[in-house]
Amino acid sequence: MTAATPVLAAPPPASATARREPLITLDRVSVTYGRGAAAVAALAETRLSIMPGDFLALVGPSGCGKSTILRLVSGLLSPSSGNVLVAGREIGANEVRIGMAYQNPTLLPWLTVRQNVMLPLKIVQPFRASWHRKKRGEYRDRAEALLAQVGLAGFGDKYPWQLSGGMMQRTNLCRALIHEPDLLLLDEPFGALDQFKREELWATMQDLWMTKRTTVLLVTHDLREAGYLANRICVMSARPGRILEDCAVTFDRPRTMELVYQPEFVALTQRLRELIIGLRTAATL
Numbered sequence: 001m002t003a004a005t006p007v008l009a010a011p012p013p014a015s016a017t018a019r020r021e022p023l024i025t026l027d028r029v030s031v032t033y034g035r036g037a038a039a040v041a042a043l044a045e046t047r048l049s050i051m052p053g054d055f056l057a058l059v060g061p062s063g064c065g066k067s068t069i070l071r072l073v074s075g076l077l078s079p080s081s082g083n084v085l086v087a088g089r090e091i092g093a094n095e096v097r098i099g100m101a102y103q104n105p106t107l108l109p110w111l112t113v114r115q116n117v118m119l120p121l122k123i124v125q126p127f128r129a130s131w132h133r134k135k136r137g138e139y140r141d142r143a144e145a146l147l148a149q150v151g152l153a154g155f156g157d158k159y160p161w162q163l164s165g166g167m168m169q170r171t172n173l174c175r176a177l178i179h180e181p182d183l184l185l186l187d188e189p190f191g192a193l194d195q196f197k198r199e200e201l202w203a204t205m206q207d208l209w210m211t212k213r214t215t216v217l218l219v220t221h222d223l224r225e226a227g228y229l230a231n232r233i234c235v236m237s238a239r240p241g242r243i244l245e246d247c248a249v250t251f252d253r254p255r256t257m258e259l260v261y262q263p264e265f266v267a268l269t270q271r272l273r274e275l276i277i278g279l280r281t282a283a284t285l
């Protein structure tokens with residue numbers, strides 16, 4: 001059995017991380033969608049630092065602004081106030097490669113699994129510059145290695161319609177990782193799968209993270225998923241969202257499904273659940 005140690009702990013003191021620069025900083029960022037009577041205050045003034053190598057899960061009541069934070073971090077959305085910093089500079093000033101995987105895998109149906117996985121190498125620099133030279137050699141090998149790591153060896157020539165939902169999501173993860181992103185954004189990536197498939201994918205995701213140590217920002221409604229995968233969980237308040245709790249999750253890795261039934265793990269998810277239910281109830285009063 002995996003040793004299950006502390007459940008919740010305060011994030012490391014500032015002095016412990018002082019020498020490492022955050023990869024992403026939300027500096028007093030807020031977001032309001034629309035204007036006038038139609039304005040929706042989605043995110044209240046929020047501060048968040050994501051350190052290199054973090055696996056950070058964002059949880060909170062529906063509509064609290066979790067995906068809004070993903071959009072800010074990816075540069076798809078500008079804040080209404082405050083700054084989003086990447087490696088200490090304004091977004092866009094530093095080149096940060098981003099990989100994304102969302103709930104519905106958006107695989108291109110006319111491309112094979114391998115071609116789908118290799119797509120970012122065709123589009124994103126510096127890989128794009130060598131595309132024609134490497135697409136039949138190094139890049140193909142890289143795609144095959146990733147597919148093998150997620151249990152899809154031999155499926156490279158299949159088309160998306162020949163895959164199960166879980167296989168499509170595995171392919172989606174490979175595509176999000178093939179260009180070695182500095183930051184992986186996951187928005188409910190396993191949400192459309194049944195519980196057993198989801199649990200299999202947690203193990204796959206953990207394996208990928210343990211070998212690559214990519215910085216990951218995961219949005220999920222599933223507290224067990226957050227506890228299994230993340231080394232940090234941020235709980236958001238109801239809309240307009242802000243981060244209410246930022247806790248370290250220090251269970252040993254690799255984590256297994258056995259861990260999920262251990263008292264320390266159950267206590268963690270139960271505590272987070274009560275916090276979120278309390279927030280939902282407070283928002284409707």
Ligand SMILES: Nc1ncnc2c1ncn2[C@@H]1O[C@H](COP(=O)(O)OP(=O)(O)OP(=O)(O)O)[C@@H](O)[C@H]1O
Nearest residue numbers: 033034040042061062063064065066067068069239
């Ligand atoms: N383009 C938009 N225009 C107006 N309101 C928006 C827009 N996008 C999001 N919102 C609103 O902002 C709030 C936060 O949205 P967001 O998608 O970030 O929440 P979420 O926490 O990811 O929700 P869920 O858990 O349900 O996916 C929600 O109330 C949503 O309805």
